Amino acid sequence: MTSNNTIFGTEWHYTPEVGRVPLVSDTSSDMFSRPIDVARHALIYAGAQKNLAPAGVTIVIIRDDMLQRSPSTIPTMLNYAVHAENASLYNTPPVFAIYVMRLVMTWLLKQGGLAAIEKVNIRKANKLYAEIDRSGFYRGHAQQDSRSRMNVTFRLPNEELDKRFAKEATAAGLDGLKGHRSVGGMRASIYNAFPEVGVDALVQFMQEFERKNG
Numbered sequence: 001m002t003s004n005n006t007i008f009g010t011e012w013h014y015t016p017e018v019g020r021v022p023l024v025s026d027t028s029s030d031m032f033s034r035p036i037d038v039a040r041h042a043l044i045y046a047g048a049q050k051n052l053a054p055a056g057v058t059i060v061i062i063r064d065d066m067l068q069r070s071p072s073t074i075p076t077m078l079n080y081a082v083h084a085e086n087a088s089l090y091n092t093p094p095v096f097a098i099y100v101m102r103l104v105m106t107w108l109l110k111q112g113g114l115a116a117i118e119k120v121n122i123r124k125a126n127k128l129y130a131e132i133d134r135s136g137f138y139r140g141h142a143q144q145d146s147r148s149r150m151n152v153t154f155r156l157p158n159e160e161l162d163k164r165f166a167k168e169a170t171a172a173g174l175d176g177l178k179g180h181r182s183v184g185g186m187r188a189s190i191y192n193a194f195p196e197v198g199v200d201a202l203v204q205f206m207q208e209f210e211r212k213n214g
């Protein structure tokens with residue numbers, strides 16, 4: 001599974017029951033945004049580039065029995081068993097990215113840890129979803145119970161307004177809102193590091209834009 005889909009703006013809000021099937025999760029875009037039940041996963045991997053550190057490093061949490069299942073036909077660099085045997089030092093690791101990850105983890109602990117950052121993330125996302133649901137001018141892309149707290153996707157009444165919104169938002173200092181090309185519309189990515197005042201600014205911009213164009 002992919003715990004958070006950055007493109008559609010959807011997120012699993014529970015860990016699915018999979019019986020004896022090993023649960024493998026790509027948590028690249030919501031790792032450390034909330035507590036998760038690690039023990040229920042056979043393998044978790046997360047590219048660092050959203051909530052953890054600069055791109056270039058990936059966190060992998062893998063159950064011992066899964067390591068034993070790594071076939072020897074896997075190219076060495078892609079074989080988690082090799083990395084585990086070598087304490088993640090089989091190749092030269094990207095030390096600067098790892099150092100920054102340490103700083104981010106220290107910052108996270110200072111915020112009160114994952115339970116605390118989850119509260120902030122829920123509050124940030126809810127502000128945007130409340131605005132989307134308020135008038136019908138904006139329409140959320142994801143089904144309500146699958147809404148992502150990291151990527152809030154929505155569209156305006158037509159494509160022309162989508163374009164105008166993205167352009168005027170950029171001019172107002174709210175950059176990067178254009179949605180992924182396969183979905184269209186807008187996407188507000190509000191990862192851990194994105195400040196709540198930025199969400200407030202976007203809500204205000206959405207209200208003003210609707211007043212002018214609604």
Ligand SMILES: Cc1ncc(COP(=O)(O)O)c(C=O)c1O
Pocket residue numbers: 002004005006026027028029047049
């Ligand atoms: C859930 C998820 N998986 C994978 C990727 C892609 O990662 P990479 O660009 O390192 O292949 C992304 C986006 O960066 C993502 O959000």
